[in-house]
Amino acid sequence: MNSLASTTGPVLIVGTGLLGASIGLGLRSLDVPVWLQDASPTAVALARDVGAGQIRGPEHTDPALVIIAAPPDVTADLITEALREFPGAVVTDVASVKGVLLEELREVEGLDLRRYVGSHPMAGRERAGAAAATSELFAGRPWVIAAHPEVDPAAVRTVRHLAADLDASPVHLEPVEHDEAVALVSHLPQMMASLVAGRLVGAAPEALALSGQGLRDVTRIAASDARLWAAIITGNAAAVHDGLRAVRADLDEVITALERAATEGPLAEGAAGAVSALIGAGNEGAGRIPGKHGGARRHYAEVTVLVPDEPGELGRLFTEIGQIGVNIEDFAMEHSPKQKVGMAIVSVLPDAAGRLERDLGDRGWRVVAP
Template sequence: MALVPSPVRIIGTGLIGGSLGMALGRSGVEVQVEDVSPGTAALAVELGVGFLPDEDSPDPALVLVAAPPDVSAALVDRALRAWPEALVADVASVKRTVLDGLRTRARPQDLPRYIGAHPMAGREVSGVIAARADLFQGRPFVVVPHEGTLPRAVTALKGLAAEIGAVPVAMDAADHDTAVAQVSHVPQVMSSLLGATLLAPSETALGLAGQGLRDTTRIADSDPRLWVEILGANAEAVAEVLDAVRERLDGVLDALETLQGDPDPGTGSRRALADLVAAGNRGVRRIPGKHGGATDAFATLVVLVPDRPGELARLLTEVGQIGVNLEDLRLEHELGRAVGLAHISIDASREDLLTRELTERGWKVADA
């Protein structure tokens, strides 16, 4: 039995729509593409997202609207009316706005065929040219039914998630929007705020930047037009989280001002700063690893990798030969440095083994 109804019509061939088409096409699903821009649609076809339907093409069994939140409700309503037998889903990053918009415009008999969805994947670059068939591998795929959604729509979307290698997670629209404010939208705001501070330093100062700054500002290089729509559509939930951030920031400023005027360790300001950093430690440890659960079970080794072709590949091969499974990898390489730093996350119980074996094979493990 097919997991995904076919054919699938994708309306909107940007990064997410394009990646969905590539992933579904690779699984053997017939994918039709549609975009407000004929040039973008033609490029999507050339890149292997799907094909342009004509008047002889079969009606879609499933329609995926991959458009910004402010236009998704109108496009979903149009699809519900155009194909009265099709299931219709949107994959916008905010769900209450779309659902509320549909409740005011869609015909009551059409609403049961609508279901919300949100693949929790993306890149800091946008457009169909950045689309990838493996974008959703191992990532959560949120399925957001409303109270009247047909059971077969829920089944179809969970099947779609499985087909593209994602992990289906069911939530209602309000809980989804609160969750993405916390784990996606506010991080974007914080990264952009930090990135904006970099307009002030001199070139000399910026030359001192290390990996920490790159890590915390990576997503600041995002599409302003898209994020204006996302943040506007989820303004209430984002503002609630940022209120808590502002309260913590006020505490940091109070502590720093106190330390400027009175460095006496008895003021409690040092304790306030330490508490903030410690709270950050605890929060970061709650982020699930690839197998779920807290990250306490993982350890990170830092291995020096010579700046020569093939050295990183050799390191990863030898980690596999030792019999240790790689949980995560981050490569740090500064300009002018003769070596890169490979940050290797592994099961904590295997740390001593891997450190010993790599050292015996000639690798330099930091602090080993």
């Protein structure tokens, strides 16, 4: 094993989708021995082929750590099996619900939970499966460790070492705290994106042709796995229910105001105020999302550059921005249908924006005036 790794193998990963295979890739890059197990022979073979570990066979001895990376609705059963089959192993999971899962485990008679530590890496992609896995999936991302009162502190350290070895940032939360937090920052956004995207099903092609980056941003995660998210949302039903009720209350206020505007005209009393309050609250909430380095969110200047839709042009832009000596803090790309150029929106520190615009213009780039 690589001396830089704190995780002691062998590690058994049960479930070889995106998260399981990505964990395997990360641990294998540190020379930690990894065994793979999955109900699907095809899934586990693919995870092996991408380099996430070896398929567990009868010749393998007991693991030191078992990681359950399966959908939430089967996670409790798999944790129970692992705790009973491997009495010397620490067992953790990466399911996105923790409170209900712990309740299910506590109902299993005679189950020793001292070696079980719930955890949840806050990382993912729109694509699923081992084919989308990457060893860098967890880098810089929070990894929640949701320990319970009966747990052995040594087991908690084992999971903390796992998160650190994968370059994640361990965060300690109570299981219920975790479920309330992810309902707000993960599960509710998924529901909102899906609700908006669902309204596009019957939209006229002429309307969809007007789509801009705003619609793409709002609906980006709507392409997520429906079966997986059904298990996640129903598993965290209480917290998601509370969030949706709060959103519905806000919507009811705006709907009432817009009904007056629709019947009495746009200057109807309270209509503009209700919309303004909604947008203002959104501004305030968005401002509280931590920046890329954590802490308070920083404000950046945006430099918009027209990029020809040709191979290598975006890479050339990045290279020349580096040559100019300006760091890219954030980036977005907008495309208009049937256009041969895209708009690269480069976010930089405000005091660098003027120099970047000038130097890119001198190099022949078309910079769009703010």
